Amino acid sequence: MNIPGLLPEGLRDSLPPQAQALASLVRTLTDVCGAHGYERVAPPLIEYESSLASGSSRERLRFTDPVSQQTLALRSDITGQVGRIAVTRLAQQARPLRLMYAGQVLRVRGDQLSPERERTQAGAELIGSDGPAAAAELLQLAIAALATAGVTGLSVDLTMPTLVADLAAAGWPLGRASLAQVQALLDGKDVGALKSLGADAFVPLIAAAGPAPAAIIALRQLDLPDAILARLDAIAALAAGLDGVAVTLDPTERHGFEYQTWLGFSLFGAGLAAELGRGGAYLVPRPDGTQEPAIGFSLYVDGLVDLGLGVELQRRILLPLGTPAAEAAALRGEGWITVAALDAETGAAALHCSHIWQSGQAVPA
Amino acid sequence: MNIPGLLPEGLRDSLPPQAQALASLVRTLTDVCGAHGYERVAPPLIEYESSLASGSSRERLRFTDPVSQQTLALRSDITGQVGRIAVTRLAQQARPLRLMYAGQVLRVRGDQLSPERERTQAGAELIGSDGPAAAAELLQLAIAALATAGVTGLSVDLTMPTLVADLAAAGWPLGRASLAQVQALLDGKDVGALKSLGADAFVPLIAAAGPAPAAIIALRQLDLPDAILARLDAIAALAAGLDGVAVTLDPTERHGFEYQTWLGFSLFGAGLAAELGRGGAYLVPRPDGTQEPAIGFSLYVDGLVDLGLGVELQRRILLPLGTPAAEAAALRGEGWITVAALDAETGAAALHCSHIWQSGQAVPA
16 A cells, blocks of 8 residues: 555656646757757657667566567667667668657666656667768757757767777787776776786876867877777867867766767766766667667756756736637737636636736736 | 567557657647646656556556565556646645646557557646536637647537436436446447336436437436536536537446546547547545546547648758858758758758758759
């Protein structure tokens, strides 16, 4: 027996005005993506767990489907579903294929930054290219969407998720360490351990992090393969193209970028410690075993609500009993929210109305 | 092992342009409700199963919460959640309390009219009154929302879900039948069985169904208690207030109106056999055991998409490589959807663009 109104841990009712703010922000973010040619898809909330490619399987809510007797899961991320659509139902469409989405995601439990188990995710994915032009488009689109939603003090953290693996593959000596060990030691910025294991070559990467222009200069000092130098050029152009946005580069950061390839990014705004969104380049697995390059981003809309964004100014007017329907419609046409009285007693204040409609005039209540 | 891209029975990917049509229709429907003073709430997709008041428990997808070890369920209806919010978190707000919502609902399996297990529901609820004025407001609002969304040929089927029980309570003789038997026989329009069981009094109700004015005249011929006559007056006024909408009354129809009280209604439009929405008066259970009167409606947005509504006219223009950002922004400001070329090869047609931006002009592609 549950207490009426009590919700399970990590789940909540969104009330006015936050629920409207969330809807309004989703509208703004998807409108911006739509205006840039991204077309909306809406995958289902639940799928066979085995076909949900993105998000950690440990964080998914699972159950047995009474119909198919198979394990279904509530999605904890939408990116993988969009990729699945791109390489199956939309496999024949010309590339680049630009898709966008907004919807809810669920997870078994919240984390330190956010206790919520149900969140709203919006995003855009470009499938068929992960080159510099696509990266610039997506990063600028993410920033335009957040700026249009009202976010100020935008900053971007760039990372190169496959850099360490690529350098090792190009011959940088790992010493007595494994690749995974070197990556973990770089994550922990553990210079001593890297040196004692003979992976000294990777140590300078730790210092080459910070504001993008300086970090790029520091990286260029190192003996990098041409392919990596080309990526650095792309990242330098990317950073230079983001007017008024603070850009940092942490080349070895991989946390949360396990699926990304040459580029990852996190988006932050003034007033919120948690990231507002993230994205990067990745590969979509095709049914035939090959992979298709892609790049995209996800935005976490609840964080924008927490910032107080998306709240619409409301002009509410109380319509006394018997107000003609045409007058009410005309007021709504002028942008008023009309609240019809059901009796002669209830006042404007109780119904959150600033005005009353009297003798054909909007009179302050 | 599932075939990539295969979804469980009853679940589907919504693709362009249908996914955008659905989003656009939700926007239209909730905008209309919002303009009438209904404030948005967004309850969670999953709750303790024991607190989900509306919708049949047999049709809910259930699972054990790994966190609380309790049974959670995906909602199959949102009305009950809105009622829960009204009598708990918003219990102190003045009445009438006007709330609206839009979101997804899920069920174990589809039905004959619709195989879908995931659908989008939008609706409005007025809590604190279920009188004639509230009923008129909600029914007109539902019709205005559907008409604004583009539905034509609107019709409304009215019903009086508690009529038979109320007449029995007022002394109409059930003969040797139980109330449930009489209700079932009325549903089956089984005149013979009603007579043979001695429930003759209820037989004339069967004929008193059809276009509202005639049905109301037929009902007035019967020996009805004053309370029922007052409801008939309200229903007559309701029907008269719906200009250009065909209104029928089937006073004993109860199927799907198990939770409704004196009034239920179903909404239909041209081109679709399935109902577009339904609603009625009901009682919200308060935590203290009392009940609060309410009236509301739910709209099934997927049906509107099936009717081809909500599709937005798109003017897409291809921007060649190197188009200045300011020109692109200006085009979007004029209502164009801009699609940036990532290379010099991909043509306008492949990217579904009707125009190309050339020398400062939109040129047909």
